Amino acid sequence: MTSALLRLYALAFAILAFTLSWAGVAARPWVKPKPSAQMQLVALREQALRRETVLVNRILRERAARAAVLRSRAAAAAAKPAVRIVTLPPLTITRSS
Amino acid sequence: MIARHSFRAMGTDIECLLDAEPGDGFAAVEAEFVRLEALLSRFQPDSELSRLNAAGELVAGPELLEVTRLALAARERTGGLFDPAVHDAVVAAGYDRSFELLADDGRHAEAARCGGRIEVEGATIRLEPGTRLDLGGIAKGYAVDRVVELLAPHGPCLVNAGGDLAVAGGSWPVAIEGTGLTLALDSGALATSGRDRRRWLLGGEELHHLVDPATGRPAVTDVMRATVVAASAAEAEVLAKVAFLTGSVDAPHVLVRADGRVVVGGGLA
Numbered sequence: 001m002t003s004a005l006l007r008l009y010a011l012a013f014a015i016l017a018f019t020l021s022w023a024g025v026a027a028r029p030w031v032k033p034k035p036s037a038q039m040q041l042v043a044l045r046e047q048a049l050r051r052e053t054v055l056v057n058r059i060l061r062e063r064a065a066r067a068a069v070l071r072s073r074a075a076a077a078a079a080k081p082a083v084r085i086v087t088l089p090p091l092t093i094t095r096s097s
Numbered sequence: 098m099i100a101r102h103s104f105r106a107m108g109t110d111i112e113c114l115l116d117a118e119p120g121d122g123f124a125a126v127e128a129e130f131v132r133l134e135a136l137l138s139r140f141q142p143d144s145e146l147s148r149l150n151a152a153g154e155l156v157a158g159p160e161l162l163e164v165t166r167l168a169l170a171a172r173e174r175t176g177g178l179f180d181p182a183v184h185d186a187v188v189a190a191g192y193d194r195s196f197e198l199l200a201d202d203g204r205h206a207e208a209a210r211c212g213g214r215i216e217v218e219g220a221t222i223r224l225e226p227g228t229r230l231d232l233g234g235i236a237k238g239y240a241v242d243r244v245v246e247l248l249a250p251h252g253p254c255l256v257n258a259g260g261d262l263a264v265a266g267g268s269w270p271v272a273i274e275g276t277g278l279t280l281a282l283d284s285g286a287l288a289t290s291g292r293d294r295r296r297w298l299l300g301g302e303e304l305h306h307l308v309d310p311a312t313g314r315p316a317v318t319d320v321m322r323a324t325v326v327a328a329s330a331a332e333a334e335v336l337a338k339v340a341f342l343t344g345s346v347d348a349p350h351v352l353v354r355a356d357g358r359v360v361v362g363g364g365l366a
Contacts, residue, residue: 066159076328081285083326083349085366090272090279096291096322097109097259
């Protein structure tokens with residue numbers, strides 16, 4: 001009786017081991033899964049978006065820098081020039097251009 | 098000891114004075130003048146300005162865009178006395194090539210329409226058909242303002258482009274030709290416009306480069322030369338043109354009348 005039970009267990013274990021091995025082999029873990037065409041498109045789009053993000057960030061940085069320069073020029077243009085008539089020897093001359 | 102550097106660009110003599118070691122400052126100034134002239138000159142057929150005039154519409158670079166905006170603001174502020182759309186009038190008056198190359202070829206000067214519509218939308222400049230820009234009345238001042246920004250980190254400096262000059266730091270005595278006056282400029286800029294230098298004969302008629310936008314012809318005025326002080330050289334150039342046309346301006350100024358009288362005004366003392 002005990003021996004029959006043992007055999008039954010052994011058979012069940014063997015079937016389980018075989019099934020697991022079969023599943024493992026059938027899964028072909030040594031073959032890299034091929035991404036679907038849709039996934040490839042998504043990956044490409046992601047790369048393109050990353051590139052665009054870098055570009056947009058650069059343009060925004062340049063725009064902000066240019067706006068800062070223009071603001072400082074506008075502030076300088078609003079300032080009053082300091083000038084007076086003197087009797088010093090001139091360093092240069094202004095004439096019709 | 099003041100370092101001095103002179104060269105020729107934009108059809109005039111450029112002089113840079115720097116109260117410090119120049120390092121590579123003068124080279125940078127010279128390169129910047131050449132770069133801006135290549136963008137803004139109407140005499141260079143491949144300049145950005147010439148391409149705009151030829152096409153009537155252009156997505157412009159930052160410099161042409163900025164100068165055009167400054168010129169349009171000046172046109173509005175001066176009620177059209179300063180107008181960048183005088184290209185055809187200046188050409189019709191015979192100033193159709195670099196000043197050194199002008200010659201009386203027997204033609205007669207004609208008037209041309211000024212004041213054409215100019216639109217700036219984003220980076221796009223659009224000209225009304227038949228309108229062309231001449232930025233000669235502001236581009237040199239703009240260039241002077243830009244190169245003073247470049248030179249200022251080296252030390253107190255002055256840049257003089259044929260009479261349109263700006264300073265940064267220090268105090269700079271500047272003589273005004275034909276007046277016996279010297280102005281000490283501690284900040285800002287000044288410019289001189291007149292009909293005593295850039296003039297030529299066409300069909301036997303003596304003409305000059307300062308066009309009155311109202312008539313489309315070289316201006317008739319009893320002012321020979323106007324020097325105006327302003328915060329920037331571009332603004333000083335605009336105001337000098339206004340002072341030349343009208344004989345008065347609110348900013349500090351020195352006018353030389355045709356009869357030789359010198360008039361000082363605008364709070365200058």
